[in-house]
Amino acid sequence: MNVLVILGIAFLALFWTVILIFLCTVFIGAPFVPSNSTEIEHSFTTLYKLGKKDLVVDLGSGNGVVLEHACKHGAKAYGIEINSFLIWFSRLRLRKYKDAKVVFGNIYTAKLPKETTVVYVFGDSRDIKAIVRHVEKEAKRIGHPIHIISNAFQIPGMEPVKAYRAHFLYKVG
Numbered sequence: 001m002n003v004l005v006i007l008g009i010a011f012l013a014l015f016w017t018v019i020l021i022f023l024c025t026v027f028i029g030a031p032f033v034p035s036n037s038t039e040i041e042h043s044f045t046t047l048y049k050l051g052k053k054d055l056v057v058d059l060g061s062g063n064g065v066v067l068e069h070a071c072k073h074g075a076k077a078y079g080i081e082i083n084s085f086l087i088w089f090s091r092l093r094l095r096k097y098k099d100a101k102v103v104f105g106n107i108y109t110a111k112l113p114k115e116t117t118v119v120y121v122f123g124d125s126r127d128i129k130a131i132v133r134h135v136e137k138e139a140k141r142i143g144h145p146i147h148i149i150s151n152a153f154q155i156p157g158m159e160p161v162k163a164y165r166a167h168f169l170y171k172v173g
């Protein structure tokens, strides 16, 4: 077989692996759609004044854009993601921030770091309740309240502390 054929087969195998990873995650939770940079910035200034005291957890951290904004505000950033390709991509993106970490995990069961102050979530309507239940449990376990910033979805039965466009701020625990 010549080298070009082998390279072609390797490229196709990689391509279909990445497509399959993205398709599989759709069945587990929200598909990958990145948050808008301007709106993240508003969330971390207008909704919740993020600073050095904070550790932001992005549940389903995608390409790392939310974590990058958190780091630029001096906060620590922790992403939990199920898509291995996006984990690799976001680690590359965040390589210069020593306080940024992205781990493979399931957002419905993953343990949050003890210093967590803010949880950012851009899920979908079918999973927002289960995610909030989990964050409430984690806030009790770590022993202090946690702010939740939800992009696009309001939490049913809870009144937001503040809202800005499609971002809603809540406090649990």
Ligand SMILES: C[S@@+](CC[C@H](N)C(=O)[O-])C[C@H]1O[C@@H](n2cnc3c(N)ncnc32)[C@H](O)[C@@H]1O
Pocket: 025, 028, 029, 030, 031, 032, 033, 034, 035, 058, 059, 060, 061, 062, 063, 064, 065, 066, 080, 081, 082, 083, 086, 105, 106, 107, 108, 121, 122, 123, 151
């Ligand atoms: C709508 S995207 C949001 C990405 C990022 N948080 C942002 O706002 O730019 C949702 C992300 O959650 C991830 N995801 C979906 N279900 C998950 C699960 N059960 N555990 C971990 N990550 C999950 C997807 O792979 C996707 O990257």
